[in-house]
Every structure is written in structure tokens, then in C-alpha cells.
């Protein structure tokens with residue numbers, strides 16, 4: 164079974180090749196046509212330990228990789244502060260799936276702890292001795308998680324672009340203090356979509372160029388090697404609910420997912436295609452609610468104001484991974500997907516057919532919430548349940564409230580928690596009714612004093628690290644910047 168581009172079925176690739184390339188040569192995303200074909204034994208996977216579970220899922224989706232079990236164990240061991248990687252906590256009338264116990268306190272660690280292993284293994288399988296250069300645009304969390312994942316991995320370098328002023332001070336400090344001989348961090352004047360579009364254009368421009376022994380690749384969730392590891396925590400949380408006696412195997416569980424680029428929630432859909440009894444997948448957005456509108460009307464329209472919110476990792480107007488969903492729901496019609504993406508690029512909007520809209524509605528719910536509502540949720544959940552939510556998780560919690568008020572069943576509802584509240588201490592303190600102090604690092608201590616919730620070790624030590632990266636460039640200069648950097652023998 165081969166991966167192929169969502170836009171052109173002639174562009175096929177093995178799983179190793181798809182992981183190495185990141186994006187297909189025509190700008191499409193690599194995808195498998197039918198996950199049902201894998202005949203995945205989802206029931207027996209529920210009995211496995213979290214890392215073995217992850218390895219089973221990855222081995223099914225990425226069959227050309229040798230010894231997935233070893234790759235997964237090496238990728239995760241010693242890096243997560245929770246022994247079961249992604250714990251499920253019961254809070255009030257629902258469950259919180261905590262995805263933030265990795266080395267950078269964001270859910271992206273789940274995938275980015277593995278991606279460098281997958282890439283270097285893929286390179287060995289492909290018999291290549293190219294240097295892998297990772298290009299990544301980040302809305303805040305991917306950048307740091309990718310830097311940490313690739314740091315000093317032999318045969319790789321990584322360049323991270325973030326929107327200047329578009330990430331939280333803690334996120335910025337996490338990136339600009341990043342150590343490692345093979346890492347480069349640069350701010351772009353613009354928003355996340357500018358940075359992401361810039362990176363896509365660099366890939367397109369470089370596909371026509373000879374870069375010698377350099378292979379550009381991506382750590383964004385457009386890479387299937389980034390998406391696939393995220394499927395595991397849906398299984399893991401389902402298994403936890405089975406083992407605690409809350410459900411019997413086969414009963415549905417609803418998941419509410421704070422969404423930006425549509426990677427996290429798409430992993431949930433893949434889990435469902437692999438057999439997991441996923442009930443509804445609820446797509447939660449902040450004020451940048453392009454997906455709420457899309458899932459309600461079938462019209463995707465990015466021509467709207469861009470809002471900077473307290474949940475910056477969800478400040479996204481072009482959700483790349485939606486393309487994969489459109490491909491699957493259109494019955495793998497790549498010409499159709501290509502035409503929609505062309506329209507989006509040219510006109511800034513498209514509309515899907517009624518048939519696709521009704522399929523979307525059958526699988527996905529949606530909702531959005533603004534900063535004030537998210538803040539109210541943080542305050543209320545802290546007061547009533549003594550549980551501290553970060554602003555992204557709070558958006559999902561608020562949308563879960565909307566969903567639970569309407570629904571007619573009593574299946575468990577799992578809210579995915581994507582970041583530690585200590586990554587966004589100012590917003591969280593304000594939500595708790597405190598006046599945040601000025602200094603970004605003192606803020607963490609202030610939040611700790613007020614709540615007693617422990618500060619994750621990686622964030623607590625941040626204030627003492629020297630700033631190593633100060634570059635700021637215009638969006639139009641991104642290609643030149645990359646070409647210059649890859650030409651340098653040493654950074």
C-alpha cells in the first residue's frame with residue numbers, strides 16, 4: 164500500500180519516502196486511501212502499554228520502517244514526566260486527556276519526540292546520505308518541540324520561523340534560548356499564516372533547485388510522520404476508560420479537540436478509521452473560527468480579520484490538514500481536492516458539495532469561544548474543581564459545555580489538553596482574577612504561589628538561559644534566508 168498526494172494520485176510514495184519528503188512535490192499532502200484496508204486489530208491494542216500501543220499503530224501506518232518498537236521506546240523513554248505519557252484525569256463531569264507532560268510542555272512533544280527518529284530511520288531505509296534540513300513555521304509550540312526533538316541529531320539541521328510578536332513571551336524565550344549546534348530560529352514580520360505560506364513557498368521553490376546533498380523536510384503536521392504518532396493517545400485514553408470500568412470495549416467516546424491546523428483532530432479521525440469507537444469529534448476554535456463556519460456551512464473562507472488571542476497556537480486561518488479530510492470524504496477524488504486548494508489559494512475561499520458537508524456533519528461537531536469566555540472557564544473550573552486549564556484547553560472545555568448541553572447520550576466526553584498553563588501564565592492569572600506582574604518569568608512564580616500547581620521543570624529553568632537567536636526578517640526574505648543558511652558549513 165502506497166501513500167499518495169491528495170492532489171495527484173500519480174505521485175506515490177512509500178511511508179519512509181513520505182516521511183522524508185514531508186510534503187508531496189505538487190504541494191499536496193501524503194495520505195493512504197483506505198485505513199480500513201489495514202484490518203487493524205484495535206481491540207488487542209487496548210491491552211498494550213502506551214509505548215507499545217504507539218508502536219503497533221505506527222507499524223501499521225508506516226510499514227516500511229524496521230523495528231518500530233525500538234524507535235518508539237528510544238523516542239519517548241526518559242523524556243516525559245508522566246510514566247504513561249498521556250494521563251487521563253477525571254475533572255467534573257468529563258475527562259481531561261493531558262498531552263503536555265513532554266520536554267516542552269505542549270502536546271506537540273508527543274509527535275516531535277519521535278519524528279527525528281522516524282526521519283533518520285527513513286533516510287537509512289532509502290539508502291540516502293543527504294543531510295536533512297527541517298523547515299518549520301510555528302504558531303508557538305511546534306517550533307520549540309521540533310527544536311528539542313532535532314537538537315544535535317546527527318545528519319539533521321532545523322530552521323524554525325515564528326511570527327514576530329505572535330507567540331507568548333514564554334514560547335518565544337523557549338525558542339530563542341534553544342541550545343544545539345544544528346538549530347536556527349528566526350522571527351518573521353507577519354502572522355503565522357504568513358510564516359506557514361512562506362515555508363510552503365520555499366518547498367515549492369526548492370523542489371526546482373539542486374541543493375546538493377541537502378534534503379528539505381517539514382516538522383509541521385503536514386508530515387505524516389508528525390500526524391501518525393498523535394493517533395496513539397486516542398487509543399490510550401479509550402483504553403484507560405475501559406480499564407477503569409467507565410465503558411465497555413465498543414462503546415463510543417466523544418473527543419473535544421482544541422484545533423488550529425487540524426492535525427490533532429484529524430489524528431482522532433484516523434483512530435476512528437482504524438476501528439476505535441470514537442463518537443463525535445468536536446472541533447473547538449477560538450475567535451479565529453474559520454473551521455466553525457466551515458463545519459456549519461460548507462464554506463471555507465479565510466478572507467476575514469486575523470485575531471490574536473490568548474490561545475495563540477490556534478490562531479490559524481488556513482488549516483492545512485483539512486485537505487486530508489476533504490480527500491477522504493470526497494472518496495479520494497484528488498482532482499476535486501486540487502481544485503478546492505487552487506480556489507483557496509487564488510480566491511481565499513471554497514465551498515464543498517452538499518454530499519461532503521453532510522458527511523462532515525455526521526462525523527464532526529464544532530464550536531468556538533472568545534478570550535473572555537475562555538477566561539471565565541479557567542476561573543470557574545479552578546474554583547469548582549481545583550483544576551488549572553491553559554487557555555487552549557479552556558477553549559475546548561467551553562465548546563464541550565456547548566456540546567454537552569445539546570447531546571442526548573451519556574457517553575464519556577474527553578477534552579484534549581494541549582498545553583501546560585505555565586506556558587501562558589499571564590492569561591491564566593488574569594482569568595483567575597489576579598493582576599499579572601510585568602516579567603514573563605516572575606509570572607510563572609506568581610501563578611505557582613497562587614495555585615500551588617507545580618511549574619514544569621523545563622519552564623522553571625528558562626529564565627537562566629542565555630538568548631542565542633535574534634534574527635528578524637520580512638516574509639519576502641524567507642527563501643533567501645534559508646538558501647544562505649543551508650550554504651553555511653557551520654552554524
Ligand SMILES: *Cc1c(COP(=O)(O)O)cnc(C)c1O
Pocket residue numbers: 269270271304305384421422423424425426427428476477555581582
Ligand atoms: C498546536 C496546538 C494546538 C492545535 O493543534 P492542531 O493540530 O494544529 O489543530 C492546540 N493547542 C496547542 C497548545 C497547540 O500547541
